[in-house]
Amino acid sequence: MIIASWNVNSIKARLPRLLEWLEERKPDIACLQEIKTVDEGFPRAAIEDLGYNVAVHGQKTYNGVAILSRLPFDEPPEARLPGDDSDSQARYLEAVVSTDKGALRVASIYLPNGNPVDSEKFPYKLAWMDRLRDHAAGLLRYEENFVLAGDYNIIPDAGDVYNPKAWTDDALYCRASREKFQALMHLGLTDAFRACNDAPDQYTFWDYQRGAWAKDHGLRIDHLLLSPQAADRLKTCRIDKPVRGRERPSDHTPIWAELAL
DNA sequence: ATGGCTAGGCCCCCTAGA
Numbered sequence: 001m002i003i004a005s006w007n008v009n010s011i012k013a014r015l016p017r018l019l020e021w022l023e024e025r026k027p028d029i030a031c032l033q034e035i036k037t038v039d040e041g042f043p044r045a046a047i048e049d050l051g052y053n054v055a056v057h058g059q060k061t062y063n064g065v066a067i068l069s070r071l072p073f074d075e076p077p078e079a080r081l082p083g084d085d086s087d088s089q090a091r092y093l094e095a096v097v098s099t100d101k102g103a104l105r106v107a108s109i110y111l112p113n114g115n116p117v118d119s120e121k122f123p124y125k126l127a128w129m130d131r132l133r134d135h136a137a138g139l140l141r142y143e144e145n146f147v148l149a150g151d152y153n154i155i156p157d158a159g160d161v162y163n164p165k166a167w168t169d170d171a172l173y174c175r176a177s178r179e180k181f182q183a184l185m186h187l188g189l190t191d192a193f194r195a196c197n198d199a200p201d202q203y204t205f206w207d208y209q210r211g212a213w214a215k216d217h218g219l220r221i222d223h224l225l226l227s228p229q230a231a232d233r234l235k236t237c238r239i240d241k242p243v244r245g246r247e248r249p250s251d252h253t254p255i256w257a258e259l260a261l
Numbered sequence: 262a263t264g265g266c267t268a269g270g271c272c273c274c275c276t277a278g279a
Contacts, residue, residue: 009267009268009278010267012268012269013268013269034278036268036269060270061269061270061277062269062278114279115278153279170279171279205279207279208278209265209266209279210265212266219279248267251266251267251278
């Protein structure tokens with residue numbers, strides 16, 4: 001089955017692009033980020049008409065995540081990441097589906113950007129990453145298939161950004177951010193894209209500004225992180241780059257993995 | 262030589278994104 005992640009940068013602005021991509025790629029599960037609407041504003045019917053079950057954790061104006069699944073959800077999907085009851089930003093949604101080869105847990109993640117690094121946004125990002133690591137450590141104890149899919153706002157390595165020197169002090173690439181990402185990976189997760197492709201400059205985001213798309217000045221910041229059980233079933237992982245070049249695009253493009261499930 | 266965008270809100274200018 002195909003599990004995808006896409007930061008759509010507003011579900012309402014991007015609905016035509018989303019519907020055409022769902023019909024082309026036919027993902028079994030699609031994790032969306034930055035839907036930028038409350039639950040009631042989500043265009044649920046148009047997506048259900050394509051055969052998807054829809055789970056939404058929305059918020060007015062900012063953030064917001066969703067999970068689309070051809071298979072029904074086993075239990076009501078769980079919003080929010082444990083560890084901070086005062087966190088009101090809609091950045092996490094987790095669901096479980098049953099396949100004939102076992103259960104699959106999927107999370108849609110919109111990890112905080114963290115810029116500027118001298119603002120309160122940066123410690124919020126780092127604390128959020130600590131919470132994600134703690135939660136992932138708990139999930140690993142089930143020894144099941146899971147995929148943590150989303151916009152991590154983390155450039156893992158120098159080969160994942162067009163000009164790494166310019167990003168040294170940015171919240172997406174600075175030492176503290178990448179150390180937190182490494183701590184998460186060192187639990188035993190697999191970066192699905194890097195497990196399938198070691199070429200540099202394979203991006204998932206291109207800024208709307210400064211002709212970034214035309215010059216291929218991109219970042220690889222959207223990731224599918226797999227549990228060991230899911231990694232054993234990984235067949236391929238790809239980035240749907242042409243979607244970024246379409247009319248009224250998101251600044252992110254979809255990434256997806258195929259698992260033998 | 263420079264600066265070049267997009268989306269939402271209650272909206273003609275601001276915040277936010279990365």
